[in-house]
Amino acid sequence: MTTTPFTILQTSCAEETEALGRRLAALLPPGAVVTLYGNLGAGKTVLARGIARGLGVAEPVTSPTFAIVQEYRAPGGRWFYHLDLYRIRDDSDALAFGIEEYLFNPAAVTVVEWPERIPGLLADTGPDGMPACNLLFPVHIDSLDETRRRFRIPAMPG
Ligand SMILES: Nc1ncnc2c1ncn2[C@@H]1O[C@H](COP(=O)(O)OP(=O)(O)OP(=O)(O)O)[C@@H](O)[C@H]1O
Ligand SMILES: [Mg+2]
Numbered sequence: 001m002t003t004t005p006f007t008i009l010q011t012s013c014a015e016e017t018e019a020l021g022r023r024l025a026a027l028l029p030p031g032a033v034v035t036l037y038g039n040l041g042a043g044k045t046v047l048a049r050g051i052a053r054g055l056g057v058a059e060p061v062t063s064p065t066f067a068i069v070q071e072y073r074a075p076g077g078r079w080f081y082h083l084d085l086y087r088i089r090d091d092s093d094a095l096a097f098g099i100e101e102y103l104f105n106p107a108a109v110t111v112v113e114w115p116e117r118i119p120g121l122l123a124d125t126g127p128d129g130m131p132a133c134n135l136l137f138p139v140h141i142d143s144l145d146e147t148r149r150r151f152r153i154p155a156m157p158g
Contacts, residue, residue, distance in 0.1 A: 005155040012148055017043045020151065021050020024139075028055075030078060031106040031135045035115035035122060038141030043149050045084075047139070048111040052080050055109060063113075069102060079108035086113065091120040 011017045024047075028034065034051065036044040049061040056075040064070040064084045072080040081102045088094050094117065102110050103121065115122055115138070122136060140152040 007153045007155060009151045009153060010144075010148060011043075011151070014043065014046045017046045017149060018050035018053065021047040021052075022054035024153070025051045025054025025109070028109050028137065029135065030109065031104075032109050032137055033103055033135055034109070034111045034137045034139060036111060036113050036139050036141065037115060039143060042141040042143050044113045044141065047141070047151075048082050048113065051109065051111055052082070055080050068097060074109075077107065079105065081105070081108050081110040082113075083110065084113040085115065085117040088114070088117045091118050094118045094121060 009020060011020055024034075028051070036042075036047060038044050045061075045063045052061045052072060052074075055078065057072045057080050059072055061070070061072070061082065064082050065086050068084060068087065070082045072082070074080050083099070083102055085094065088097065099118070099121065102108070103112075112118075137154055139154075142150040142152075144150055
């Protein structure tokens with residue numbers, strides 16, 4: 001088993017988390033899938049908004065809990081996909097919804113809230129011989145108190 005190096009960062013308000021998202025965006029290659037692990041209110045949507053801003057998305061970025069996915073055009077023909085799987089039950093539910101389009105689009109950066117719902121799809125080997133998602137960037141968020149959040153971010157290439 002190999003260990004992935006990661007960075008621990010802390011923010012003290014939503015604005016700092018959004019700024020962190022903007023910085024992260026600059027390091028994400030096309031095709032990246034950023035999975036955000038963290039409790040209700042951890043700041044997943046705030047971080048996703050920052051990533052969108054960093055990619056040049058100017059539209060308002062709000063939680064897609066009911067829509068499950070929001071698609072945004074980014075400059076240069078790129079896409080930013082924002083998925084919230086809170087209301088998805090499991091892998092097969094997600095496949096029925098057509099999640100592959102979002103997880104395997106090489107021209108998109110995709111952020112996934114509640115990735116816990118689809119462990120099989122995010123595992124090293126996909127189900128039914130489906131290719132594994134090989135550009136995964138799992139980010140773990142811990143709420144330390146009302147306003148402080150700790151982020152565990154994988155080391156980025158470059
Ligand atoms: N350091 C911080 N980083 C991010 N958000 C913070 C921070 N401190 C306070 N907040 C507040 O916490 C809330 C985070 O909400 P957000 O919708 O991003 O959470 P979430 O993880 O997406 O939750 P959900 O699971 O419901 O989708 C916001 O109200 C934000 O203002
Ligand atoms: Mg959210």
